[in-house]
Amino acid sequence: MAQTTMAIRGPLVGQLFLLFAALLGNACSSDHDSTRTIPTADVIVINADVHTSDVGQPKAEGFAVRDGKLVLVGADEDVRALAGDDTEIIDANGATVLPGFVDGHTHLVSGAGLATGVDLSEIEDKDEWLRIIAEKVATVPDGKWILGGGWDQNLSDGILPTKEMLDSVAPGNPVWLRDIDGHSYWANSFAIELAEVTADSRVPRGGVIVVSPDTGEPTGVFKEGARVLFDNAPGMSEATDTEAGIRSAMALANTLGVTTVHDMSYEIDAFLSVLESTDLTVRIWQGARRDGGAFPREEFVAIAEERERIRKLVAATGLTETKGPLFELGYVKFMVDGALSGYTALMKEPYADNPKADPAPRTTQNELIKMVEYAHGNDIPVSIHAIGDRAVSWALDALAASPSKPGMLPDRIEHIEVVTPDDVERFRSLGIVASMQPHHATCCVGNYVIDRIGRQRLPNAYVWRSMLDHGIPLVLGSDWPTSPFNPLIQIADAVLRETRLDGVVRPWDEGNTLTFEEALYGYTQAGANMTSWSDQIGSISAGKWADFVILNDKLATPVDRSLASAQVAATYLAGTKVFP
Numbered sequence: 001m002a003q004t005t006m007a008i009r010g011p012l013v014g015q016l017f018l019l020f021a022a023l024l025g026n027a028c029s030s031d032h033d034s035t036r037t038i039p040t041a042d043v044i045v046i047n048a049d050v051h052t053s054d055v056g057q058p059k060a061e062g063f064a065v066r067d068g069k070l071v072l073v074g075a076d077e078d079v080r081a082l083a084g085d086d087t088e089i090i091d092a093n094g095a096t097v098l099p100g101f102v103d104g105h106t107h108l109v110s111g112a113g114l115a116t117g118v119d120l121s122e123i124e125d126k127d128e129w130l131r132i133i134a135e136k137v138a139t140v141p142d143g144k145w146i147l148g149g150g151w152d153q154n155l156s157d158g159i160l161p162t163k164e165m166l167d168s169v170a171p172g173n174p175v176w177l178r179d180i181d182g183h184s185y186w187a188n189s190f191a192i193e194l195a196e197v198t199a200d201s202r203v204p205r206g207g208v209i210v211v212s213p214d215t216g217e218p219t220g221v222f223k224e225g226a227r228v229l230f231d232n233a234p235g236m237s238e239a240t241d242t243e244a245g246i247r248s249a250m251a252l253a254n255t256l257g258v259t260t261v262h263d264m265s266y267e268i269d270a271f272l273s274v275l276e277s278t279d280l281t282v283r284i285w286q287g288a289r290r291d292g293g294a295f296p297r298e299e300f301v302a303i304a305e306e307r308e309r310i311r312k313l314v315a316a317t318g319l320t321e322t323k324g325p326l327f328e329l330g331y332v333k334f335m336v337d338g339a340l341s342g343y344t345a346l347m348k349e350p351y352a353d354n355p356k357a358d359p360a361p362r363t364t365q366n367e368l369i370k371m372v373e374y375a376h377g378n379d380i381p382v383s384i385h386a387i388g389d390r391a392v393s394w395a396l397d398a399l400a401a402s403p404s405k406p407g408m409l410p411d412r413i414e415h416i417e418v419v420t421p422d423d424v425e426r427f428r429s430l431g432i433v434a435s436m437q438p439h440h441a442t443c444c445v446g447n448y449v450i451d452r453i454g455r456q457r458l459p460n461a462y463v464w465r466s467m468l469d470h471g472i473p474l475v476l477g478s479d480w481p482t483s484p485f486n487p488l489i490q491i492a493d494a495v496l497r498e499t500r501l502d503g504v505v506r507p508w509d510e511g512n513t514l515t516f517e518e519a520l521y522g523y524t525q526a527g528a529n530m531t532s533w534s535d536q537i538g539s540i541s542a543g544k545w546a547d548f549v550i551l552n553d554k555l556a557t558p559v560d561r562s563l564a565s566a567q568v569a570a571t572y573l574a575g576t577k578v579f580p
């Protein structure tokens with residue numbers, strides 16, 4: 001039964017509703033109060049500026065929740081009519097209410113350090129880094145590891161930090177901080193001694209211990225594979241406990257209004273353990289990671305079997321009956337290339353500022369073609385990391401060679417930082433989803449992207465609007481911890497498209513901006529559409545699970561820069577408050 005109102009939905013649905021209500025009212029109520037025909041709600045939200053992400057009913061004043069699901073979305077007076085003696089009434093006081101965010105690309109486990117430790121993301125001033133670290137040190141017992149990071153020397157003075165800087169604020173704790181891209185780590189003397197690392201320690205191929213030319217000692221920065229030198233340091237495994245990390249990452253997600261993620265951590269047992277202890281407060285659409293290299297056919301048979309095993313385990317908990325979908329292995333993730341920053345993205349033409357760079361692919365074209373064939377042969381959709389225009393082409397070639405079968409969920413390409421117009425056409429003809437992260441553009445266009453690709457290729461970079469104009473499904477996300485987890489920052493980036501150019505923050509290539517409603521859809525329903533949960537989550541619509549976010553104020557119309565600093569007042573998953 002369509003439990004909605006005539007004012008908001010079409011007149012036919014409204015009339016049917018009134019007819020049904022009247023019939024029931026006559027049958028079971030002596031005072032002809034038609035509202036008593038719908039059971040009272042557990043929770044109602046009223047007096048709100050609701051953006052639903054439901055194209056059939058984009059705005060509402062409120063909604064009612066019963067047994068974890070939305071039973072009515074519409075005008076205040078219709079919602080109020082469902083309040084009974086035990087109904088919790090949430091008066092939003094005019095604030096904006098949005099669907100729970102669906103982040104299209106996260107790494108919850110690698111981000112856990114940021115959630116529990118220090119977070120230096122987006123901070124330019126190194127003194128401010130040290131102030132934040134000192135603040136953390138004050139709350140941690142002596143000898144305990146301090147993790148996290150998100151530091152980016154390119155945002156400040158371009159110079160790598162040193163162990164001495166950390167020693168000055170954290171003499172009594174080992175400190176180990178990942179940089180924003182996860183390519184380098186920064187340690188203090190305590191950590192280096194604890195891990196028994198010296199300038200002569202052996203590192204895996206490609207790993208680098210940065211050594212001071214003056215002293216011959218490690219400076220405190222460890223690149224790529226050199227990070228493994230710290231894996232077995234005393235206390236590290238307790239400090240990086242995966243389950244604890246998942247819990248803190250989810251708690252952080254909830255503070256930001258995130259209720260669903262497409263996650264790439266691939267720590268199945270840890271997630272299932274958190275699920276079984278009934279603590280999963282974020283719905284997880286998990287990817288089986290097969291990063292780089294070739295995997296044989298049997299590998300994909302095994303993934304399909306694992307997917308079945310997980311389905312049974314999750315169903316056996318019974319939790320999905322009261323909370324909705326929670327955890328599923330949905331796709332396999334491949335990597336074709338690296339990133340523009342380090343000249344490891346595969347480009348069709350040479351890098352503008354380093355024409356000799358000749359990056360090796362993480363997966364060759366033939367390996368990719370084979371693996372897509374194996375995945376599709378086992379009904380597994382694929383997600384392909386491709387940042388440079390050549391990598392995107394390879395991904396499309398492989399998807400064209402082995403199209404997915406009818407009825408399968410769509411395949412997706414991740415990041416797509418540079419793409420040529422002919423390949424944009426191929427996204428549409430092949431039915432491929434574009435999964436993009438707005439802040440990866442705004443952080444870096446003025447910083448190094450223009451240097452790498454030159455102004456001529458700039459119109460091919462971060463083409464959000466072109467994707468939509470070509471009818472290609474566009475899913476937005478953060479790729480946290482490589483960029484801010486906060487969806488409002490990412491949406492503001494998509495709408496404003498501002499970057500630092502020649503020292504001034506200003507919009508660039510404004511033809512590729514999104515409207516607020518488009519960006520919101522990209523951060524909610526579009527992500528749900530890539531899962532088997534599309535009719536259960538992703539919008540504020542009657543019949544769906546009640547995942548929603550109440551902001552502390554009404555967003556400006558049209559939205560402006562204040563969007564990025566808007567605060568989440570409360571987050572609900574299946575009608576239950578998960579934050580604060």
Ligand SMILES: [Zn+2]
Pocket residue numbers: 105106107264479
């Ligand atoms: Zn990623």
